[in-house]
Amino acid sequence: MARAVGIDLGTTNSVIATTEDGHPTVIPNAEGSRTTPSVVGFTDQGEVLVGQMARRQAILNPKGTIYSAKRFMGRRFDEVHDETKAVSFDVAAGPDGAVRFKVRDRQYAPEEISAFVLRKLIADAAKFLGEKVTEAVITVPAYFNDAQRQATKDAGKIAGVEVLRIINEPTAAALAYGLDKKGSETVLVFDLGGGTFDVSILDIGDGVVEVRSTAGDTHLGGDDFDRRIVDHLADEFQRQDGIDLRADPQALQRLFEAAEKAKVELSAVSQTQISLPFITADANGPKHLNTTLMRSTFEQITGDLIERVKGPVEQAMGDAKLTSADLDEVILVGGSTRMPAVQQTVRRMTGKDPNMTVNPDEVVALGAAVQAAVIRGEVKDVVLLDVTPLSLGVETLGGLMTKVIERNTTIPARRTEIFSTAEDNQSAVDVVILQGERERAADNRVLGRFRLENIRPAPRGVPQVEVTFDIDANGILNVTAKDKDTGAEQRITISESANLDTSEIDRMIADAERHRADDVALREAVDARNELDSIAYQVERRLSELGDAVPVHEKARAEQLIAEARQAIKEEAPADRLRILAGELQQVFHALGAGAQPGQPEQQTGPQPGQPGAGGPDDDVIDAEFTEPE
Amino acid sequence: MDAGTGAPSEDTGTAADTGADTDTRLEELHDRWLRAAAELDNLRKRTARDLTRQRLDERARVAAEWLPVVDNLELALRHADDAGADPIIEGVRSVRDQAVAVLARLGFPRVEDLGAQFDPARHEAVSTLEDPEAEPGTVVAVVRPGYGEGPDQLRPASVVVSTKAED
Numbered sequence: 001m002a003r004a005v006g007i008d009l010g011t012t013n014s015v016i017a018t019t020e021d022g023h024p025t026v027i028p029n030a031e032g033s034r035t036t037p038s039v040v041g042f043t044d045q046g047e048v049l050v051g052q053m054a055r056r057q058a059i060l061n062p063k064g065t066i067y068s069a070k071r072f073m074g075r076r077f078d079e080v081h082d083e084t085k086a087v088s089f090d091v092a093a094g095p096d097g098a099v100r101f102k103v104r105d106r107q108y109a110p111e112e113i114s115a116f117v118l119r120k121l122i123a124d125a126a127k128f129l130g131e132k133v134t135e136a137v138i139t140v141p142a143y144f145n146d147a148q149r150q151a152t153k154d155a156g157k158i159a160g161v162e163v164l165r166i167i168n169e170p171t172a173a174a175l176a177y178g179l180d181k182k183g184s185e186t187v188l189v190f191d192l193g194g195g196t197f198d199v200s201i202l203d204i205g206d207g208v209v210e211v212r213s214t215a216g217d218t219h220l221g222g223d224d225f226d227r228r229i230v231d232h233l234a235d236e237f238q239r240q241d242g243i244d245l246r247a248d249p250q251a252l253q254r255l256f257e258a259a260e261k262a263k264v265e266l267s268a269v270s271q272t273q274i275s276l277p278f279i280t281a282d283a284n285g286p287k288h289l290n291t292t293l294m295r296s297t298f299e300q301i302t303g304d305l306i307e308r309v310k311g312p313v314e315q316a317m318g319d320a321k322l323t324s325a326d327l328d329e330v331i332l333v334g335g336s337t338r339m340p341a342v343q344q345t346v347r348r349m350t351g352k353d354p355n356m357t358v359n360p361d362e363v364v365a366l367g368a369a370v371q372a373a374v375i376r377g378e379v380k381d382v383v384l385l386d387v388t389p390l391s392l393g394v395e396t397l398g399g400l401m402t403k404v405i406e407r408n409t410t411i412p413a414r415r416t417e418i419f420s421t422a423e424d425n426q427s428a429v430d431v432v433i434l435q436g437e438r439e440r441a442a443d444n445r446v447l448g449r450f451r452l453e454n455i456r457p458a459p460r461g462v463p464q465v466e467v468t469f470d471i472d473a474n475g476i477l478n479v480t481a482k483d484k485d486t487g488a489e490q491r492i493t494i495s496e497s498a499n500l501d502t503s504e505i506d507r508m509i510a511d512a513e514r515h516r517a518d519d520v521a522l523r524e525a526v527d528a529r530n531e532l533d534s535i536a537y538q539v540e541r542r543l544s545e546l547g548d549a550v551p552v553h554e555k556a557r558a559e560q561l562i563a564e565a566r567q568a569i570k571e572e573a574p575a576d577r578l579r580i581l582a583g584e585l586q587q588v589f590h591a592l593g594a595g596a597q598p599g600q601p602e603q604q605t606g607p608q609p610g611q612p613g614a615g616g617p618d619d620d621v622i623d624a625e626f627t628e629p630e
Numbered sequence: 631m632d633a634g635t636g637a638p639s640e641d642t643g644t645a646a647d648t649g650a651d652t653d654t655r656l657e658e659l660h661d662r663w664l665r666a667a668a669e670l671d672n673l674r675k676r677t678a679r680d681l682t683r684q685r686l687d688e689r690a691r692v693a694a695e696w697l698p699v700v701d702n703l704e705l706a707l708r709h710a711d712d713a714g715a716d717p718i719i720e721g722v723r724s725v726r727d728q729a730v731a732v733l734a735r736l737g738f739p740r741v742e743d744l745g746a747q748f749d750p751a752r753h754e755a756v757s758t759l760e761d762p763e764a765e766p767g768t769v770v771a772v773v774r775p776g777y778g779e780g781p782d783q784l785r786p787a788s789v790v791v792s793t794k795a796e797d
Contacts, residue, residue: 053750060748060755060791249757250773278705286709
């Protein structure tokens with residue numbers, strides 16, 4: 001089946017996405033990148049290079065490498081005077097005063113250049129997906145006029161793809177966030193990319209998205225911030241060492257790479273180390289650039305750039321006749337919105353916490369993919385599947401919760417795990433069904449309990465109780481416990497597992513989050529106690545099996561260790577102490593096995609407590625033990 | 631755990647009096663079930679494929695993080711070239727060789743590009759040089775070597791390319 005895709009055809013970079021089972025995903029290009037430079041190179045040999053390859057040869061071929069074609073789309077030659085001056089290639093007037101790029105003896109329309117980019121995106125995507133890509137939704141800035149939209153559509157046609165629709169970039173971003181399904185909303189989309197800045201205000205209602213206003217700055221973006229860092233570093237170096245690094249192409253390239261890296265790091269940490277050893281040399285030998293860039297310094301040297309985003313935001317709100325109080329949602333688009341200073345400015349101006357949970361580099365393409373799927377009618381085929389909002393499990397030895405079904409598991413689902421007894425000759429097990437994220441059973445919700453009786457007398461760890469959790473599509477939980485020895489079975493049906501309201505679920509998850517460190521410590525402590533108890537039990541059992549075959553002094557030592565272990569467990573001794581004792585007992589156990597019964601294989605017959613894990617239905621590993629019912 | 635087990639039986643029963651509605655519904659459900667099972671199978675395949683790709687991507691990412699260290703060793707040695715047979719420099723050189731060998735073992739051998747014809751698939755032009763000795767479009771200097779080839783390219787070489795004298 002042929003695929004429909006969404007394409008963010010950008011000024012500097014483009015992104016292509018599709019939907020897989022109703023979820024939009026970005027498709028990497030043939031080079032493995034999720035973004036493709038919107039650059040086309042025409043070589044002397046008559047080759048056409050697109051994307052990263054075109055960019056790599058740009059310096060050799062300044063007249064034959066076309067970039068920023070989007071700035072010229074659907075425009076007349078006499079409108080683009082300033083843009084023409086900013087590029088290295090030749091721009092000429094074509095038929096009816098349209099813009100043409102002159103490359104050697106040929107002229108290209110901006111839509112032809114965009115078509116080359118589209119063709120590569122589509123061809124690479126088709127290869128990746130193993131399917132033909134025939135239809136696309138392409139995004140354009142909200143301020144594009146009819147001629148510019150038509151030119152974009154034509155670019156698609158030239159590239160051999162059917163353009164299902166041209167949609168606005170901010171609209172696509174809103175779709176990626178699913179805002180069209182949330183009822184009536186007013187949304188501000190703040191898009192700061194590599195080289196352009198756009199603000200749009202959208203009205204969303206009844207699945208219709210309307211652009212109320214747009215504003216922006218066509219020459220402001222992340223590249224300007226990089227340039228500031230480069231200048232800052234180079235100026236400082238020049239002051240100290242008297243050499244201008246910008247004069248050396250290689251040094252300049254290293255500076256730019258370091259600047260971009262520093263900028264990205266400063267979004268996460270408040271200072272970063274910039275280290276460029278052997279950046280240059282003079283008569284005295286090599287010179288190194290080693291410095292620390294503070295976020296505060298970075299924000300100071302880029303303060304005026306940040307200042308420049310304010311005007312358009314105010315203008316867009318003014319044109320839409322809105323105040324910040326009227327905004328329901330603020331969405332961030334473009335990689336540069338990762339900068340904390342940008343986010344703070346947006347927060348201050350709009351009074352809202354801006355949303356960037358969807359990758360801001362990809363959100364537009366993802367939204368376009370969603371739109372493509374909607375137009376194609378693929379969405380109606382999607383079966384809406386629920387998930388379990390909280391983990392489900394049973395109480396096990398030491399008062400812990402052992403999870404059987406993890407939270408966010410898609411239902412219907414069925415999981416089986418094997419449990420065993422904690423005492424010799426334990427005749428019944430209590431199955432306590434729990435819901436929640438905490439490690440301690442008592443901190444979770446009890447959904448139900450039942451008892452499986454008449455287990456045949458056996459040493460602890462030997463009986464196998466198969467516990468199956470089965471949740472149907474309606475969230476109704478069936479728990480079955482089966483004694484694998486006798487085949488006896490008990491079950492319970494719980495229908496209330498699903499009817500927790502969202503606030504309750506959120507509270508329980510937040511609770512678990514808050515207590516995570518304590519819970520991890522608790523689980524470790526209980527696991528350590530269980531482990532020690534288990535090894536003490538095994539040594540004790542081995543001693544009684546061997547009887548008089550064990551030398552008296554060894555027996556005395558083993559018994560002493562067992563007593564110490566039991567005491568340590570009772571006193572809830574620290575984990576270190578438990579581990580040391582367990583280690584010593586382990587040695588004694590092996591010595592007993594190897595010394596007295598050389599023929600016996602090294603096999604651990606006992607249970608392995610505290611090892612939750614991938615217990616499939618055919619898995620005979622015992623995951624945990626039940627305590628004896630009181 | 632298998633999607634195939636526990637499937638509804640094919641048996642439509644004898645109670646055909648419920649009419650065509652049930653049949654259509656049954657057919658639809660059967661179709662959807664088949665689709666779901668197929669989807670699961672496809673997902674399994676895709677996951678396996680993605681896993682391999684992600685492992686390779688991650689390896690490349692980690693290796694690429696180390697490249698600047700190797701580059702800087704390289705630069706250090708370049709400055710030491712005319713300093714004769716200093717044992718420390720000899721030692722550093724063997725450290726560099728060791729690093730290059732590690733990269734090669736990871737699947738990213740160093741590429742020798744000096745004198746090659748410029749190829750944007752393997753090279754990134756950082757500047758040009760008028761060189762009457764060299765054919766135009768020849769790599770006349772490697773500023774930063776490239777590692778890995780073809781689909782396993784870790785980084786293209788940064789190169790200086792010759793141009794025609796008197797353009």
